Amino acid sequence: MPAGSSAKRERQYEHIKKSAQDRGESAGRAEEIAARTVDKERARSGESKSASKTSTRDPKSASQRGGERSHSGAQGPTRDQLYEEAKKRDIHGRSSMTKEQLQNALGR
Template identity: 40%
Template sequence: MPNAWSDKDERQYDHIRKSQRQRGKSESQAREIAARTVNQQRREEGRTPNSTTRGTGNPNTRLESRTRKELYNRAKELNIEGRSRMNKQELVAAIRGRQ
């Protein structure tokens, strides 16, 4: 857990991690989901220097549920050409075509 997290963030992280473990996720998956959730909450509350994510979104969510920026970052990982000119629906289609 990063040092920038408050006590509340750490409690939330532990609660989510334990919940994910009870749902059958591996320890590493549970830690990742918990950290992403806490960091997203911190971003939305304006408690981080970056107001937008640099990640690709939660891998357990549907592509349509992710932000355009998260889809763009995933397309970048997959080396999809023309991604900067694509809208959200086009990014979803391009990513699906590559997976």
């Protein structure tokens, strides 16, 4: 957390970090998710020195959006992300599958 953050933002950061770790994210990734989310909330509420257009003009806050834009790029989730999902679902043969094959096996 940046120096001078409010107690509320510190609590928010810790809560988001813990939630991400509970979902199985690594400690580093959980910290990144928490920091980005809190930074965006700070920008929306005018607590930061600078902010991007999407931070200030987006009708939904990051917490309300809940990751609905995740993996929505032109090509969707990466092969590694598909592989991790296949691993969670215990799909056999996943290590030798291509991105397309993983998508088919996951029903995407």
